[in-house]
Amino acid sequence: MTDHRMEGEAQNVVGKAQQAYGDFADDKSMRTEGKLRSAAGQVQSQYGEVVDSAREFTVRQPVGALAIAAGVGFILGALMTRR
Structure with missing residues (x-):
């Protein structure tokens, strides 16, 4: 497992936690930031899978x-x- 996959999975988890906190606190900006971080984490994890x-x-x-x-x-x- 490459660093990209591990970091992507970590970002995904953090994003989901932010999203849950935003839902709990009814904070729309925190919820949106969590969704974006989670999506970025998924993309980074998929990139890591391609590299692997x-x-x-x-x-x-x-x-x-070759x-x-x-x-x-x-x-x-x-x-x-x-040309």
Whole structure:
């Protein structure tokens, strides 16, 4: 588990706690901030999952990962030099 996933999960939990406090105290700004923090935490956690998956694929299939990277580099190079 990467730092991104752990930090994302922590932000998600903190956001849900803020949201619950906002509901309890009837504080709309705290509730909204909690929702935003929770959503940001979920996005960060999903990013961490993608990074973990890419890392695992690279370890299992190094030649395949190299071929994908070369293909992406070729396509980006072709798009950037196109007029």
